[in-house]
Amino acid sequence: MPDTTPTGLTRLAFGGDYNPEQWPESVWHEDVRLMREAGVTMVSVGIFSWALLEPTPGTYEFGWLDRLLDLLHEHGIRVDLGTPTVAPPAWFYRAHPDALPVTADGTRYEFGSRGAICHSNAGYRAAAAAITTALAERYGAHPALALWHVHNEYGVPVSACYCDSCAAHFRRWLAGTYGTVDELNEAWGTAFWGQRYTDFGQINPPRATPTVGNPAQALDYKRFADATLRENFRMERDILHRLSPGIPVTTNFMTALSQCDSIDYWAWGREVDLVTNDHYLITDGRRTHVNLAMAADLTRSVAGGAPWLLLEHSTSGVNWQPRNPAKAPGQMARNSLAHVARGSDGAMFFQWRQSRRGAEKFHSAMLPHGGTDTRVWREVVELGASLDSLSPIRGTRTQADVAVLWDWHSWWAQNLQWRPSEDHDPRERADAFYEALYDRHLTVDFAHPEADLSRYPLVVVPALYLMTEAAGNNLEEYVENGGTLVVSYFSGIVDEHDAVHEGPYPGALRDVLGLTVEEFSPLLKGERVRITGPDGSELSGDVWTEFVVPRGAETVWTYADGLTAGHPAITRHRHGEGSAWYVSTRLDVHGLDALLGWAADDAGIAPRADLPRDVEVVCRAGESGAFLFAINHSALDAKVPLEAHGTELLTGEGAAGHLGVPAGAVRVVRLDD
């Protein structure tokens, strides 16, 4: 059995992508000296090195990598070794021009960047298997090797290819999935617009069509593309397991919903030995630490709650957004330790030494162009020391309070064309509900709609348009057994083939919610409706309204204006031992907070009024003890109440009663038993 943590690593992982091939070897010695100064424990190597490792087909030049791995080993630095299959060399494309991917409108990409790969291409698969085998044979038992890093960020930058090889592969996948073409016709609803097929050979990828194509076909293509990437991951992983037994295999995910939308990470989480993630702050004016927390919680959830590893983030600015601000003093440490609080057993970066050439020369690094007499370097060294003192938290698990349901298939389906309103964005609802829970200081686990939810007092469904009957039954059982459920509009509408569940909306949720929805009535741009509560107070919604008919549920809030005036806006259904709330409009932050407040009361979750906004408090616990992280993202000093005595690990000071957390600082208390 492979390890599930980096082999031989006894402390938290700290380091970054290390691309020494961009520098003369004389620089490597300075690199390892500075790595030691900073407390680096592991680096990721070789992710883009195929052209150097195999300069001509079948000829390998391992000398430089031998010397590098030996040097790192001598200095006690563990290695996360990449298979370079995201960057096939120029010679490969000369021999296999058809391995360059094709877009839905027929454009074939060119060589000259990275990740230009048709994953169905047999030539690519053979070449990827060969370089992976050669690396595993050479380094599979190298004493520095801690972790295998397959490929890089599957799904980015190309999520799907539409070429002829993919068409053939798609047909095989469909035949395997449906068995007969009649089954496929039924599932895809091809009676509509005369799309019936009589042979699998007639089916193509959903390439450009004059008007909207078959939605079930488009949804299946998303599934197929994701499954195809997974086939290639498994191929490499199985070679590595065979030739390098015991060493864990990972591939770096990008769970942030704003950064990758084509990968079903629930499925991928089951394939890797260790879940690893890359996360970059999107500076769009919103609170970046909330997006970070959400991505970290989602990563931990796809890891089944087990510790995971942040493999990439940035020390300061990135270089691929329209505007790339530097991080504020202390922000890098807050970001790093927020990931750690939410389950990462370390904090790694892209990249160790800032490049002088190439597309990423203006991306920050641990060792900036300015060298060691820089703020970034000083903060890197400080972070290394902080992580060292947090070693005892390795292997502990983050404690969650509530679950939010998420399903990539539902997201894909909901983003297909011709929906009731293009202003309804399921990701926006997920973000908004998450932020409202964050502001109530509740730690969130994400869960698949068919997962066991019994340990959560409160389950939130921000927007799950596609919901299987099994998921609907799961939620019903959850509420019957005493759970509290909150469901947002346009959920439970279609089955796994994007076919509307039979009977009135929302087919999968009618019984648990105790209502039906007669009609959707999306609002025009900028339009708002008022809704009034039992005590006459007012909230407002936009984007969406519905004609809800209670069938057992009580109406708690009612539309005060608009087409739906007088109809229920927010309902609550007592069902079995629990209750299910439904909201049929898009509430703003204030409204969401109110709704979650009532639901939290039902669930018996006490409010944390004693914690200031933007002070993040998260607990990890396990065999080595219980640890409370307090991260102060605000500009004011804060006090966090402590229920037990303990020792603050970053300062070594005792902590009791209240924990002082200066503005911008992080404190981690090991609580006494």
Ligand code: GAL
């Ligand atoms: C990641 C990628 C790295 C680097 C980084 C820059 O998505 O894996 O190789 O490009 O972005 O932010």
